[in-house]
Amino acid sequence: MLAVEADEATLIVRCQAGDRRSFEPIVRRHMRAAASYALAWTGDRQVAIDLSQEAFARAYRSLGRFDPERPFYPWFHRILRNLCLDHLSRARRRVEVPLDERLEVVDGAPSPEALAERAETRRRVWAALRRLAPPDREILILREFQDLTYAEIAAVLDVPKGTVMSRLHQSRTRLRAQLEADQGGYANV
Amino acid sequence: MSEERKRDWSALVSGYLDSELEADERREFEERLTIDPELARELEATKATKGVTETMKLKEFPDEVWEHYWDGTYNRLERRVGWLVFSLGAAVLLAGGLYELAVALLRDSADPWWVRVGIAAVVVGLAVLFVSVVRERLFTWRRDPYREVER
Structure with missing residues (x-):
């Protein structure tokens, strides 16, 4: 476990x-965030x-050009993001994955009514997200x-923190507009 | 208050809701809220939108996915090396075979030299095209996430 405790640099x-094995702790550290991010874009777990995994493999092959003093994840994230967007542009021409497969509503023991409402909530949120431009969705x-x-988003997107704040607010405003445009508006969700 | 000034305050709404404002900014924003009903309405509307997304989360992956995740990644790293070695070996064999073929054609045939050169060029061209197509097909198939989906 020594390698796990070593710092990323x-x-x-x-x-x-x-030393390929030294890449393992790095992968283990970031795999959940990476897979979760890709799931949000693609809607398909596999x-x-x-x-x-392909993003990690590409990152490893490009490590020679990477400055170890810089944080790994923002750099890696850009590789992953490009792969996801590239996949989406190709997949759009093939199989359409149901968007609400990506989400679940946080709830306790649900009643049948709550289950139905949950499915409707998923559908509407993802339908709204889907209509947003990629930068808003991201x-x-x-x-x-x-x-x-x-601060983490700023590092990942390579923009100042203030830009994150204003961009996020604009994206939320556009999401709200999409939800309101949907039947019944978000107030009933 | 100018429209530009209003937009400045508006940009702080999400920062306020996400507890990302500095203490001074937060205090100023809260003071502003008491005299700016439009800003207060925007805050409530944004809070409602955030409330919707807060009740949702991305689906979790099964635990076994993480047990084998590194193995899958490592295999990809290894496969790359495998492809490089395979390509190198194939290139050496192909070059040797083509050399032998060219020598045989140019030395032993009774046909005119330009016929032999033409045949050699056709054979080399076909070999290059074949290897290229096979590689592309294999590469595409390996990366195709929908290869098991009936189209």
């Missing part, structure tokens, strides 16, 4: 020297796993579903 230096995924702080 040390592990990356070892990877750059050709595809999300494939894309996130920042909402990062904040609302991955629980990243503004």
